Amino acid sequence: MSVNEITHPLIRHKLSIMRSADLSTRSFRQLAAEVGALLTYEATKDMELESYELEGWCGPIQAERIKGKKVTVVPILRAGIGMMDGVLQLIPSARISVVGLYRNEETLEPVPYFEKLCKDIDQRLALIVDPMLATGGSMIATIDMLKKAGCKHIKTLVLVAAPEGIAKVVEAHPDVEIFTAAIDDCLNEQGYILPGLGDAGDKIFGTR
Ligand SMILES: O=P(O)(O)OC[C@H]1O[C@H](OP(=O)(O)OP(=O)(O)O)[C@H](O)[C@@H]1O
Numbered sequence: 001m002s003v004n005e006i007t008h009p010l011i012r013h014k015l016s017i018m019r020s021a022d023l024s025t026r027s028f029r030q031l032a033a034e035v036g037a038l039l040t041y042e043a044t045k046d047m048e049l050e051s052y053e054l055e056g057w058c059g060p061i062q063a064e065r066i067k068g069k070k071v072t073v074v075p076i077l078r079a080g081i082g083m084m085d086g087v088l089q090l091i092p093s094a095r096i097s098v099v100g101l102y103r104n105e106e107t108l109e110p111v112p113y114f115e116k117l118c119k120d121i122d123q124r125l126a127l128i129v130d131p132m133l134a135t136g137g138s139m140i141a142t143i144d145m146l147k148k149a150g151c152k153h154i155k156t157l158v159l160v161a162a163p164e165g166i167a168k169v170v171e172a173h174p175d176v177e178i179f180t181a182a183i184d185d186c187l188n189e190q191g192y193i194l195p196g197l198g199d200a201g202d203k204i205f206g207t208r
């Protein structure tokens with residue numbers, strides 16, 4: 001299944017608070033990171049393990065560790081930064097690959113302005129983080145970028161997704177798994193998700 005709506009009670013509770021119109025920047029930012037961590041927990045549950053021998057308190061034991069080159073977190077600027085700390089709480093050694101894109105307010109097309117990917121991205125699982133998957137344009141452009149750089153294993157973590165955007169991403173990149181805290185109703189005429197969160201970038205950076 002490439003689309004996963006994670007309906008854990010903690011996520012539902014936290015995301016509901018985030019929908020409140022008068023929430024402070026500080027609380028919104030903290031909750032974005034917390035839900036980011038919970039989505040990371042879900043999205044990494046199929047990671048492969050390998051066993052190795054460890055010197056325990058009572059002698060050698062068989063222990064386990066994550067196999068292979070591991071993870072790069074890919075925040076989409078700006079708003080993706082708000083979820084990044086949550087991912088890093090669970091995977092502190094992850095490399096960070098930053099992609100900068102903004103949505104043209106009239107055309108709703110993504111405009112790329114920054115790309116700095118980690119070196120060995122072809123050997124890593126990429127976890128793209130962005131609070132909002134609206135028309136899907138920004139996510140598709142980011143996945144295109146990562147694949148062009150050789151990335152083969154990509155998952156996306158979003159707080160809220162619109163059905164229209166999900167359909168576009170699945171059509172363009174059926175191999176990419178989407179993890180979202182909520183699939184909302186639709187987009188409005190300005191391309192904002194309803195009921196959604198409003199402008200997530202402005203809320204995280206306090207630029208409302
Ligand atoms: O699915 P889409 O229609 O492409 O829209 C979603 C994008 O829009 C928002 O970013 P925005 O362009 O507002 O930039 P910001 O994060 O710098 O505020 C959001 O964080 C996504 O990146």
Ligand SMILES: O=c1cc[nH]c(=O)[nH]1
Pocket residue numbers: 132134191192193194196197198199200201
């Ligand atoms: O609802 C939306 C859509 C795009 N970007 C946002 O920040 N919110």
Ligand SMILES: [Mg+2]
Pocket residue numbers: 079199200201202
């Ligand atoms: Mg914004």
